[in-house]
Amino acid sequence: MRYLPLSDPDRSEMLRVIGAGSIDELFKDVPEEARLKGPIHGLPMHASEMAVERHMAALSRKNMVAGDVPFFVGCGAYKHHIPASVDHIIQRGEFLTSYTPYQPEIAQGTLQMMFEFQTQVARLFGCEVANASMYDGSTAMWEAILMAHRITRRNKTVISSGVHPHYVKVAETLAQFSEDALATALPELDAEPDTERLIGKIGPETSAVVVQYPDILGRISDLTPIADAAHAAGALLIAVVTEPVALGLIKSPGEMGADIVVGEGQSIGVGLQFGGPYVGLFACREKHVRQMPGRLAGETVDAEGRRGFVLTLSTREQHIRREKATSNICTSSVLCALAFTVHLTLLGEKGLRQLALLNHARAREAADRLGNIPGVSLVNDSFFNEFTLMLPVEARPVVHAMVDRGVLGGVSLGRLYPGEDTLQNGLVVAVTETVTDEDIAAFEAALKEAVQ
Amino acid sequence: MTVNPSGWRPSAPANEQGETTTVTGNHALMLEEPLIFEIGSAEQTGVDFAEVPQGENRLGGLERNGEIGLPGLSEPETIRHYTRLSRQNYAIDLGLFPLGSCTMKHNPRLNEKVARMPGFADVHPLQPQETVQGALQVINELAFWLLDLTGMYGVAMSPKAGAHGELCGLLCIRAALEARGDKREVVLVPESAHGTNPATAAFAGYRVENIPANTAGRVDLEALKARLGPDVAAVMITNPNTCGLFEPDMKAISDAVHAAGAFVYCDGANFNAIVGKVRPGDLGIDAMHINLHKTFSTPHGGGGPGSGPVVLSEALAPYGPLPFVAKMRDDSFRLVEEENAGEEHPNAFGRMVAFHGQMGMFTRALAYILSHGADGLKQVAEDAVLNANYILRSLQDVLDAPFAKSGPCMHEAIFSDKGFAGDVNTLDLAKALIDEGFHPMTMYFPLVVHGAMLVEPTETESKASLDQFIAAVRSIAERAKAGDQSLKAAPIYAPRRRLDETLAARKPVLTYREAESAHAAE
Numbered sequence: 006m007r008y009l010p011l012s013d014p015d016r017s018e019m020l021r022v023i024g025a026g027s028i029d030e031l032f033k034d035v036p037e038e039a040r041l042k043g044p045i046h047g048l049p050m051h052a053s054e055m056a057v058e059r060h061m062a063a064l065s066r067k068n069m070v071a072g073d074v075p076f077f078v079g080c081g082a083y084k085h086h087i088p089a090s091v092d093h094i095i096q097r098g099e100f101l102t103s104y105t106p107y108q109p110e111i112a113q114g115t116l117q118m119m120f121e122f123q124t125q126v127a128r129l130f131g132c133e134v135a136n137a138s139m140y141d142g143s144t145a146m147w148e149a150i151l152m153a154h155r156i157t158r159r160n161k162t163v164i165s166s167g168v169h170p171h172y173v174k175v176a177e178t179l180a181q182f183s184e185d186a187l188a189t190a191l192p193e194l195d196a197e198p199d200t201e202r203l204i205g206k207i208g209p210e211t212s213a214v215v216v217q218y219p220d221i222l223g224r225i226s227d228l229t230p231i232a233d234a235a236h237a238a239g240a241l242l243i244a245v246v247t248e249p250v251a252l253g254l255i256k257s258p259g260e261m262g263a264d265i266v267v268g269e270g271q272s273i274g275v276g277l278q279f280g281g282p283y284v285g286l287f288a289c290r291e292k293h294v295r296q297m298p299g300r301l302a303g304e305t306v307d308a309e310g311r312r313g314f315v316l317t318l319s320t321r322e323q324h325i326r327r328e329k330a331t332s333n334i335c336t337s338s339v340l341c342a343l344a345f346t347v348h349l350t351l352l353g354e355k356g357l358r359q360l361a362l363l364n365h366a367r368a369r370e371a372a373d374r375l376g377n378i379p380g381v382s383l384v385n386d387s388f389f390n391e392f393t394l395m396l397p398v399e400a401r402p403v404v405h406a407m408v409d410r411g412v413l414g415g416v417s418l419g420r421l422y423p424g425e426d427t428l429q430n431g432l433v434v435a436v437t438e439t440v441t442d443e444d445i446a447a448f449e450a451a452l453k454e455a456v457q
Numbered sequence: 458m459t460v461n462p463s464g465w466r467p468s469a470p471a472n473e474q475g476e477t478t479t480v481t482g483n484h485a486l487m488l489e490e491p492l493i494f495e496i497g498s499a500e501q502t503g504v505d506f507a508e509v510p511q512g513e514n515r516l517g518g519l520e521r522n523g524e525i526g527l528p529g530l531s532e533p534e535t536i537r538h539y540t541r542l543s544r545q546n547y548a549i550d551l552g553l554f555p556l557g558s559c560t561m562k563h564n565p566r567l568n569e570k571v572a573r574m575p576g577f578a579d580v581h582p583l584q585p586q587e588t589v590q591g592a593l594q595v596i597n598e599l600a601f602w603l604l605d606l607t608g609m610y611g612v613a614m615s616p617k618a619g620a621h622g623e624l625c626g627l628l629c630i631r632a633a634l635e636a637r638g639d640k641r642e643v644v645l646v647p648e649s650a651h652g653t654n655p656a657t658a659a660f661a662g663y664r665v666e667n668i669p670a671n672t673a674g675r676v677d678l679e680a681l682k683a684r685l686g687p688d689v690a691a692v693m694i695t696n697p698n699t700c701g702l703f704e705p706d707m708k709a710i711s712d713a714v715h716a717a718g719a720f721v722y723c724d725g726a727n728f729n730a731i732v733g734k735v736r737p738g739d740l741g742i743d744a745m746h747i748n749l750h751k752t753f754s755t756p757h758g759g760g761g762p763g764s765g766p767v768v769l770s771e772a773l774a775p776y777g778p779l780p781f782v783a784k785m786r787d788d789s790f791r792l793v794e795e796e797n798a799g800e801e802h803p804n805a806f807g808r809m810v811a812f813h814g815q816m817g818m819f820t821r822a823l824a825y826i827l828s829h830g831a832d833g834l835k836q837v838a839e840d841a842v843l844n845a846n847y848i849l850r851s852l853q854d855v856l857d858a859p860f861a862k863s864g865p866c867m868h869e870a871i872f873s874d875k876g877f878a879g880d881v882n883t884l885d886l887a888k889a890l891i892d893e894g895f896h897p898m899t900m901y902f903p904l905v906v907h908g909a910m911l912v913e914p915t916e917t918e919s920k921a922s923l924d925q926f927i928a929a930v931r932s933i934a935e936r937a938k939a940g941d942q943s944l945k946a947a948p949i950y951a952p953r954r955r956l957d958e959t960l961a962a963r964k965p966v967l968t969y970r971e972a973e974s975a976h977a978a979e
Contacts, residue, residue, distance in 0.1 A: 006829065006833045006836060007828075008563055008565055008754075008828070008829070008833075008916075008917060009833075009836060009837070009840055009916055009917065010917065010918065010919035010920075010922075011840050011843070011844075011916075011919065011920060015919075015920040016840075016843060018920070019843055019844075019846075019847045019920065020843070022847060022850055022851060023843075023846045023847060023849075023850045023865070024850065025846070025865065028839045028842070028843060030865070031839075031842050031843065031846055031865040032703075032734065032735075032842065032865075033864060033865065034702065034703035034705045034864060034865070034867075035703050035705070035731070035734070035735055036705060036707075036708065038739075039707075039708070039735050039736075039739050039740055040734065040735060041733070041734055041735065041736065041835075043835075044733065044830075044831035044832045044834075044835050045605060045606060045733055045736070045831045045834075045835070046605075046831075047605050048602065048605055048606075048830065048831040049827070049830050049831065050830040050831055050832045050833075051828060051829055051830035051832055051833040052827050052828060052830060054567050054828070056827075057567060057571075057824050057827045057828050058567060058570070058571065058824075060827060061571040061574065061595075061820065061823070061824055061827075062571075062574060063591075064576070064591040064592075064594055064595055064598075065571075065574035065575065065576030065577050065591055066576055066591065067576065067590045067591025067592075067594065068576040068577070068580045068588065068589050068590070068591040068592050069580070069584065069588035069589070070575040070576055070579050070580065071579045071580060071581055071584075072575060072579050073575070076581075078581040078583055078584060080583055081582075081583075081811055081812075082581055082582055082583070082812070084579075084581065088503070088504055088532070090503070090532055090535055090536055092573075093536070094535075094536070094539045094540070094543070095758070096569060097539075097540065097543040098548050098549075098550030098551070099543035099544060099545075099546040099547075099548045099550065099551070100539075100543050100546065100548075100758065100759055101548070101550075101564065101569075101756045101758055102548040102549040102550045102554075102561075102563075102564050102756055102757070102758075103546045103547060103548040103549075103757065103758070103759045104554065104556055104559055104561055104757045104759070104760065104896075105757070105759065105760035105761075106759065106760065107556075108547070108887070108891065108896065108897055109953065109956045109958075110888070110891055110948050110951035110952065110953045110954065110955065110956065111545075111546065111547035111891055111896065111948075111951050111952070112545075112546055112547065112759075113542070113545035113546070113952050113953055114542040114543050114544065114545040114546035114759075115546055115759035115760070117490070117492065117542055117545070118539070118542055118759075120492070120967075120968075120969070121492060121493050121494070121969075123967055123968050124494065124968040124969045125527060127968045128525050128526045128527060128968075129525055129527070133968070134967045134968055135967075135968070137760075138761070140617035140618060140621060140761075140762075140810070141617065141810060141811060141812075142811060143810050143811035144617065144621070144809075144810060169811065171808065171810075171811040171812070172811055174795065174807065174808040175807075175808050175809065175810060175811065177807065178628075178778070178806065178807025178808050178809065179807075181806070181807065182628060182631060182661050182662045183660075183662055184662075197517075224517070225516055225517040225519055226517060226519075227517070227518075227519060252521070252525070253521075253525075254514075254516060254520060254521060255516050255519045255520060255521055256519050256520070256521050256522075257521070257525070269811075276578045276579060276817075277578070277579055277580055277581045277582070278572075278577065278578055278580070278816050278817045279577065279580045279581070279582050279589065279592045279812070279813060279816035280582030280810075280811070280812025280813045280814065280816055281582075281617065281762070281810070281812060281813070281814055281815040281816055281817060281818075282617070282761075282762030282764075282815045282817050282818060294965065294967065300760065301965075301967055302967070303961040303962070303965050303966055303967050304961065304966035304967075305956050305957045305958065305960045305961035305966075306956070306957055306960065307953040307954040307955060307956045307957070308946075308954035308955050308956075308957075309954050311953060311954075313953040313956045314956075315956045315958050315961045317958065317961040317962050317965055317967075318962055318965060319962075320962070322652075323620070323652040323653050323655075323656035323657075324651075324652035324653075324902075325652070326652070326656070327652045327655040327656055327665075328655035328656055328658065328659040328665040329659070330652070330656040330659075332656070332660070333620045333623065333624060333653050333656035333657040333659075333660045334618075334620055334621075335618065335619065335620045335651075335652075335653050336617075336618035336619060336620065336750070336757075336760060336761040336762070336763035337618075337760055337761040337762075338761045338762045339758055339759040339760040339761050339762075340756070340758025340759060340761065340762060341758075341761075341762060343539075343758070343759070347535065347539055349527060350493050350497065350503070350528070350529065350530050350535050350538070350539075351502070351503035351504050351529070351530065351532065351535050352502060352503070352504055352527070352529060353497060353498070353499060353500075353501055353502045353503070353527055353528055353529015353530065354499035354500075354524060354525055354526070354527040354528070354529060355499060355500055355501070355502045355529055356502035356503070356504045356506070356529055357525070357527060359502075359504075359506045359509060360504070360506065362509040363506055363507065363509050365514060365515075365516070366509055366510045366512060369512055369515060370510075372515075385515075386515070386517065387515055387516055387517030387518075387519075388515060389516065404585055405585055405587070408585050408587060408588055413581070413584055413585075413588065416583045420583065423794075423795060423796030424796065438506070
């Protein structure tokens with residue numbers, strides 16, 4: 006077997022050193038009746054690299070590849086061009102096959118990269134500190150709600166109707182088992198989110214207000230009045246960013262008063278991959294850092310006074326604090342964080358702004374063309390690279406009809422909010438720099454035909 | 458003076474301490490590298506874009522005014538920066554990485570290739586299901602293998618890592634108890650458990666109580682039985698446990714737990730020792746997460762991503778989270794999500810993540826499993842156990858092995874610091890191993906062994922590699938027992954000497970700040 010270096014003579018010699026007559030003797034603590042006699046039933050035997058590759062390639066070909074078709078799907082995961090250098094770096098064995106940097110003297114590569122990542126995320130979000138990543142955006146949001154609970158010692162959270170419904174579902178699931186009460190609502194297909202109504206829900210027992218920016222329909226609204234209202238009530242503002250490329254062009258949530266900013270970092274450096282692995286981003290104010298979950302790299306010096314980095318503030322974490330930890334998280338998403346940080350370093354301030362400008366320009370072009378289809382209207386006043394169309398018919402069958410024409414034309418609100426009558430005609434469309442004029446034309450033609 | 462028996466003389470000058478210095482701070486292939494914030498600039502970029510068409514923005518009046526502060530680098534500078542950083546890391550590709558409980562085995566490159574096939578890498582989680590049948594089939598095939606290998610009834614594929622899987626399992630248990638109107642408040646966890654176990658139980662709203670180990674390093678069955686009662690929801694057991702020992706009473710433990718109306722959660726971090734040899738379902742386990750990034754070789758990548766599918770017993774499977782993949786009569790695949798759960802999976806406790814779990818890990822794990830097959834996976838467990846026992850028996854005369862008398866270990870060997878002289882400790886031995894070119898073992902875990910050293914070689918190490926490691930440990934152990942103070946200075950040859958963790962925690966510097974870059978000046 007190609008992954009196993011021991012030869013049979015090695016095995017015999019090692020058994021002799023051990024003083025065991027057979028491998029089976031090493032398993033003597035396993036009760037006889039629980040030991041399988043031969044290879045497990047029902048599964049095939051080992052296979053060559055070529056055979057496995059062939060099998061997996063056949064499965065791969067059964068999927069419609071985003072890059073092969075006009076592609077407009079977003080809602081929490083975005084198709085951007087990833088420079089070839091990013092994948093090259095994350096395949097360096099020293100990054101790919103290393104572990105959590107518990108031995109800092111031989112893990113400075115990972116630790117320094119984590120420190121750079123933390124700084125980039127903090128700056129992008131307009132916060133003072135950030136951690137070294139979470140599993141994904143949805144789990145980061147729940148951790149932020151718990152963190153606000155610890156800080157304010159209150160347990161009521163108001164979640165804006167503009168937050169991704171799957172993120173809300175994750176929070177609702179976990180709130181069943183904690184002592185948190187969540188209040189949320191369905192979005193309304195209005196040009197702007199109803200900030201006044203959201204502010205009206207904030208009360209003296211509110212721990213945090215959670216808003217998504219831009220929101221699930223792609224709308225961008227000023228978070229300042231929400232932050233002011235939250236702070237006046239002694240609550241925190243948690244902002245969720247699922248498309249961080251937007252922050253190349255629009256104000257950061259931190260600038261507008263958000264206390265905790267979390268997000269999904271997939272759109273910078275990480276491929277779509279059918280939903281994972283992605284990389285949760287998590288930033289906050291420095292005064293709250295000891296309530297923050299997740300790994301943190303910090304700067305220090307070595308015995309010769311040279312700068313170096315270590316994992317720090319681990320007294321918050323499960324391996325030290327056990328049941329009193331701020332979170333049970335252990336593994337995070339460092340390799341995806343590396344992809345994020347390499348891509349963002351390649352972009353830099355200038356490149357990120359250009360990328361954001363291109364996205365916004367492509368989206369404006371598409372919004373104007375699609376919004377002019379008879380019967381179709383653009384919901385948003387404001388958007389970055391994603392907007393919502395109101396169709397004259399239910400959007401879900403339209404999406405399937407467009408597939409038949411080889412177009413992946415957005416996400417129907419019916420898929421995200423099944424059974425909600427008021428939303429069934431909504432179609433959320435994401436337009437990134439990867440979309441060409443021909444793609445927009447193909448989408449326009451397919452949509453026009455499908456809504457007739 | 459530098460010890461230099463060969464008579465070789467460095468070309469670089471020596472400083473007052475007698476150490477050689479260079480102008481750059483580099484030492485040949487050991488290259489220092491600044492932070493991107495010190496070498497990049499806001500004007501530099503490594504990506505070229507098409508010209509941006511002009512037009513009125515529609516950003517709702519929220520256009521950014523100030524700079525973000527993101528330095529850019531050209532492509533060659535970027536590649537060099539991260540390549541230089543990479544060379545300051547130890548990795549499995551470089552040598553033995555015997556971190557106990559972490560299963561640092563070889564990561565086959567076929568799996569990397571497979572995960573990058575466009576049909577897996579470039580597919581959106583919200584694409585219509587008819588366009589992702591191959592992706593759904595991958596999830597279904599992997600689920601089938603995991604169920605067969607564990608002898609369990611159902612599997613939740615979406616948890617993102619081991620601890621997330623633990624949470625999923627405990628929430629299934631909680632949902633099952635609540636469904637029968639049974640409110641229980643306590644989860645029992647052995648002292649030797651991973652920190653994630655008690656943290657997860659607390660995260661799921663339970664009170665945690667410890668159960669003691671017996672002198673043989675196993676769960677004390679009688680103490681456990683005595684504690685079981687109507688308030689206990691679950692017992693979390695790691696098997697093989699964190700001392701590297703199989704719990705021979707596992708079935709009796711399960712029976713006692715079930716008789717008390719509670720459930721058995723098994724931490725599957727150590728599944729590598731028994732994969733293809735023992736099915737946890739035969740031991741009465743109700744839920745177990747499987748770290749695909751351990752047993753099934755998906756790369757750890759410096760601390761993630763992981764993937765933690767949870768296999769479930771018949772009693773718990775109805776409560777597993779959404780979404781999951783169902784195979785239809787016409788051999789097509791379908792996601793069961795919130796909208797169709799009503800008919801097909803009405804008792805789901807909810808949703809763990811935004812999408813469908815770690816697809817990029819599923820493709821790699823499936824390629825690994827297919828490569829090994831039923832026969833190869835059995836050999837994986839056997840070689841992993843053989844390698845660990847070889848280390849145990851080759852070191853037990855120089856290091857205290859607290860459980861060696863009771864018999865063989867499983868996939869990892871545990872030692873204590875008993876017999877080390879003076880103030881020399883486990884940390885010193887570990888740091889000296891760095892100088893010998895090895896990643897140290899897990900230190901000071903589990904807590905039940907004093908100065909614990911937990912060595913997990915995995916099955917992908919050759920005998921020659923083990924022999925070299927054994928020779929290094931033997932030599933360092935002899936020095937530790939002699940109280941050799943020079944161990945306190947280790948490592949000497951790593952990119953950094955020992956780092957000041959107290960300073961890092963006392964005055965945390967967690968992001969780069971231009972004005973006050975380092976406290977090195979203090």
